[in-house]
Amino acid sequence: MSASILIVDDEEAIRTSLRSILEDEGYEVAVAGTGLEALKIYGTDPPDLMILDIWMPEMDGLETLRRVKEFVPTTQVMMISGHGSIETAVKAIKLGAYDYIEKPLSLENVTFRVKQALEQYRLAQENRALRSKVERKFELVGQSPVMQRLRELIETAGPTNSRVLIGGENGTGKELVARAIHLHSTRSEHPFVAVNCAAIPETLIESELFGHEKGSFTGAISMKRGQFEQANGGTLFLDEIGDMSLSTQAKVLRALQEQQFTRVGGTKLMKVDVRVLAASNKDLEKEIGKGQFREDLYYRLNVVPIVVPPLRERREDIPALVQHFMKLHAEEQGLRMKDVSLEAMGVFQQYDWPGNIRELRNLIERLMIMVPGFTIEAAQATLSLQGRTTGAVSASPSAAPLLLNKSYDSLRDARNAFEKDYISRKLREHHWNISRTADDLKIERSHLHRKIKLLDVEMRPEG
Incomplete structure (x- = not known):
């Protein structure tokens, strides 16, 4: 199915020439002479791309752009103008325009920029679909009272930068809760990195978390970025942290306190901005009593405690x-x-x-x-x-x-x-x-x- 394009310009000659060249390229093209007419079209059949003139009577292009973006936030818009300025272009981009082209129009340039805009729109659609699919996969399902309370805690803790310790039995969905906290945070556009501490051998977990330099140990044939670095700007989820050794716990505690660390075999301090969420199916207070978990790390992690209910x-x-x-x-x-x-x-x-x-x-x-x-x-x-x-x-x-x-x-x-x-x-x-x-x-x-x-x-x- 070919892409659909709406041309909005008060000059009939421009509408006609653009429509002709774009239809020759195989696109489905509609035209509108005013911003109000364009809004009516968006109300019934939104196009994949709108080519929008800035200077029009009654409602100018910037106001049309603002209203269209309110109605369809994901719409792709290219602005055109014969009396443009840097200030106008900047304002259009801030309002959500993808591109800005000055008149007189080069038809070859227009077709090239249209292809770029539609390709970017296609990639954005695929990304939204993929993200929606991922979010459905990790969705917290259920309306029981305990689930409603859990959602309230997530919505309260999410926007803060506080560390959260998630407890609960195996299989209750502790990682789902961690992902939900990340999605409710200001870091949601940045990485969410999950580490299963119980699944990594003790000899490798320090390298996994903090990375290593080339030649730092047998088998280190190249430099490796650790999970703290990969989660920079986002969220690091340490699952089954109760299975982490005391020596590794000490290194994690230092990284949390200082927000910096060195790779294994390295000397350079690596600074990161990471929010750490942790989870365990063990009673960590009992583990502290048995000398298996550091009390200072527990209090660092347990700023906001959340317990996921069993099924x-x-x-x-x-x-x-x-x-x-x-x-x-x-x-x-x-x-x-x-x-x-x-x-x-x-x-x-x-x-x-x-x-x-x-x-x-x-x-x-x-x-x-x-x-x-x-x-x-x-x-x-x-x-x-x-x-x-x-x-x-x-x-x-x-x-x-x-x-x-x-x-x-x-x-x-x-x-x-x-x-x-x-x-x-x-x-x-x-x-x-x-x-x-x-x-x-x-x-x-x-x-x-x-x-x-x-x-x-x-x-x-x-x-």
Whole structure:
């Protein structure tokens, strides 16, 4: 689809010549003789680019630009003028214009600048789409009272430059909270750098955080910038900081106090402006008592404490979370969304989720792949949770092997194994009656017969 351009100029000759040359270039071109006319067009069909004259009667180009930017902030605008000045050009750029061209117009120059403007607009759109996708992936989902309180804390802490210590069990979404704080801060346009302190060997963590100079140790074949440098101007998130050694804790404390450090093997002081957020699933006060965590570092980090609630304390959020993860996985893998029966949702809400949000997300991904139909039923949900649900919905005895956690050579093998087990259980429920089982599965009897033969389902009538 070709890009659309709106030409706004009170001189008909300029509108006609520009329209002709740009249509020859393959663009869809519309024209307007006044700023008011341009605003009406933006109200119905905003173009990809507007070429806007500054000196026009009734409403000049600068006022038109200001109103258009209020209406569509992302619009791309090129200003043209035959009586321009540096002051006017600067004012147009401050109001959000992308470019400024003086008359008389060189058509070759105009077409070149138009291509540049549209390419920049395309890249900006892609960037916004990518950012929106990333933000959806890291979105905090749920309207339970504990989540509303969590959001209030994030919105309070975000705009400050204070350090935040985030606590909570494994899988509760501590990194999501850290990212949300970053997005609510004045640093949101700068890097967010996450470091999992538990995943980096002790021999490498100092180099990972502070960088190293070439030749500073065996294998240091080039200079490396550490995470503190990479996060300069933005936010550094130190996840599982309770697993960091005491010697590394001392170096982090010094970097926090002085906002400067030296790379491993270097002598030059590196100054940085970094906001540090930290998280741990451990009780750091107990770790201090055991001599495993520095008290002075704890108080440096724990300026604003935030605790992320476990999923079992926000069960009312589970339906929204299920839909959220299902949509994300469908988009990522190109799969069709599935429905979740009320009974299956009840199974999810009765389960205690020891792995919290991470466990729920992984489960939804498995079910999206392995459930053959378009609806996730209670029996499939129960099977996937290995009979550990509580309450009214009990697990089937056949769930014990937990098929979803087995290793398979291919997706087809995994689906066949799940389908075979599911059909076997349905046959047992209906005492091996093919007709009733087929009705329950909502398939034809002949289709069920083929499935039994294809999957080698063992028929064991009760007698």
